[in-house]
Amino acid sequence: MTDTNQNHYDVLVIGGGPAGTTIASMLAQKGRDVCLFEKAHHPRFHIGESLLPMNLPILEKLGVLGRVDEIGIKKYAAEFNSLVSTPGQDTFYFAKAAKKNHPFAYEVRRSEFDEILFKNCQQKGVTALEGMIVIDSELHSSVKKLLVRDEYGNQHEFTGHYLIDASGRDTVLAQQLKSKHKNPQHRMAAIFGHFHDVERRNGRDEGNISIYWFQHGWVWMIPLKDSMMSVGCVCWPSYIKTRDTSLNEFFLQTLQLIPEISKRMENAHLEGNAQATGNYSYHSNIMSGEGFLLIGDAYAFVDPVFSSGVYLAMQSAARGADLVDQLLDNPQNRKKLIGQFESTIKKEIKAFCWFIYRFNSPAFHKLFMSSDEENQHPVKQKLKSAVISVLAGDTNNVQIKLPLMTFKLFYYINKLIEFKENRAFAIFRKQQNDRA
Numbered sequence: 001m002t003d004t005n006q007n008h009y010d011v012l013v014i015g016g017g018p019a020g021t022t023i024a025s026m027l028a029q030k031g032r033d034v035c036l037f038e039k040a041h042h043p044r045f046h047i048g049e050s051l052l053p054m055n056l057p058i059l060e061k062l063g064v065l066g067r068v069d070e071i072g073i074k075k076y077a078a079e080f081n082s083l084v085s086t087p088g089q090d091t092f093y094f095a096k097a098a099k100k101n102h103p104f105a106y107e108v109r110r111s112e113f114d115e116i117l118f119k120n121c122q123q124k125g126v127t128a129l130e131g132m133i134v135i136d137s138e139l140h141s142s143v144k145k146l147l148v149r150d151e152y153g154n155q156h157e158f159t160g161h162y163l164i165d166a167s168g169r170d171t172v173l174a175q176q177l178k179s180k181h182k183n184p185q186h187r188m189a190a191i192f193g194h195f196h197d198v199e200r201r202n203g204r205d206e207g208n209i210s211i212y213w214f215q216h217g218w219v220w221m222i223p224l225k226d227s228m229m230s231v232g233c234v235c236w237p238s239y240i241k242t243r244d245t246s247l248n249e250f251f252l253q254t255l256q257l258i259p260e261i262s263k264r265m266e267n268a269h270l271e272g273n274a275q276a277t278g279n280y281s282y283h284s285n286i287m288s289g290e291g292f293l294l295i296g297d298a299y300a301f302v303d304p305v306f307s308s309g310v311y312l313a314m315q316s317a318a319r320g321a322d323l324v325d326q327l328l329d330n331p332q333n334r335k336k337l338i339g340q341f342e343s344t345i346k347k348e349i350k351a352f353c354w355f356i357y358r359f360n361s362p363a364f365h366k367l368f369m370s371s372d373e374e375n376q377h378p379v380k381q382k383l384k385s386a387v388i389s390v391l392a393g394d395t396n397n398v399q400i401k402l403p404l405m406t407f408k409l410f411y412y413i414n415k416l417i418e419f420k421e422n423r424a425f426a427i428f429r430k431q432q433n434d435r436a
């Protein structure tokens, strides 16, 4: 059993993924005494391998950018391919975002990435314990208590002035507070796995993520450094319900529906088994309370399509570290500081939601896929640059405010022009959400 000499800390953190390790490291850097509990042992598998350019400043601040560069492959762009409504291909290079100083991100194996973050927080002085599952918490007293079970079945009590829930999709506190809600607007399901021998793009484009829209949803291809390809399909519930074979077989059959994927995967074979997750979109009605905070997926997750999950988790952790550090010294400012924190986090998630909710609609495809780069009008180039900024995670940039509003306006105009097609899609989407 791993045990500590002391059981009282400034801050207790549930979960040793990107959100938990980031907030723990940053609070330790500020001189706080932090204890983090991770139920698994690193390295462990996790989905969510494609990072965003705006992750890089956070990785730099944590002092792990060099190590991530060693295990990751550079991703200069996101490539979108459509087989439905407006067929075609377009590549969105991050160098064309409004901010020019982060022209790439990384694709990483999460087992390696999360292990780097975990070891880093230990090196920064965090008492980070693996194989320790948080089974209960006491939120209503001024000192927070956690009941933690080790792998031998022994239970331990820990106390702290502040409690952070970074438990990801386990949503430990949201479950306890009964504040977790499925997203009624977005009910897709994902099937994913790692494949050997999938054809990659050439040269600098080798690390780009490829996205394919098809009749049942969309597919991602994320190239990993060790020549493996992470492949996943995100589908409508009605399609998933047609499955009458094994998950592996259904996954392979689905991928075969897209001719280019079928070609790129001619010689591919699946490593291990496919995995599936349904109804993954949710949020908690409560983000914070006296002496506790929910960050990353423990608060909300919307959709993998713009690879925003890890970025939002680490960004909320970085902001959360500043907040908790201030609150530990000045609890009387709580209301104001918490208010600012919550509204910033919600705004950042909302910036992605606008795109996520419309991603599969014909009006969105038409606008997204209509750029003939060379001959593009300067106004259209500005709009594309604003969209790329969002794809890079730079959602707060004031420079993109007006072009983004214009992009959205064009979207609504497109919706009106092709009213019938878009209305049919809206009805289909509502039916899918209702039946899931």
Ligand SMILES: Cc1cc2nc3c(=O)[nH]c(=O)nc-3n(C[C@H](O)[C@H](O)[C@H](O)COP(=O)(O)OP(=O)(O)OC[C@H]3O[C@@H](n4cnc5c(N)ncnc54)[C@H](O)[C@@H]3O)c2cc1C
Residues within 6 Å of the ligand: 014, 015, 016, 017, 018, 019, 020, 037, 038, 039, 040, 046, 047, 048, 049, 050, 051, 052, 132, 133, 134, 135, 166, 167, 168, 169, 170, 171, 172, 190, 192, 232, 277, 280, 295, 296, 297, 298, 301, 303, 304, 307, 308, 309, 310, 311, 313
């Ligand atoms: C299908 C799919 C594809 C995705 N693709 C991408 C992508 O390409 N790019 C991207 O950025 N994001 C992607 N995401 C989202 C991404 O996986 C998450 O947003 C991200 O991992 C959130 O980080 P986190 O630290 O909040 O939670 P997690 O990474 O889930 O970490 C939480 C940690 O808490 C631990 N834990 C849980 N309960 C307890 C407990 N009771 N006690 C102790 N420890 C506990 C867990 O073991 C885990 O290690 C994807 C998500 C899905 C569903």
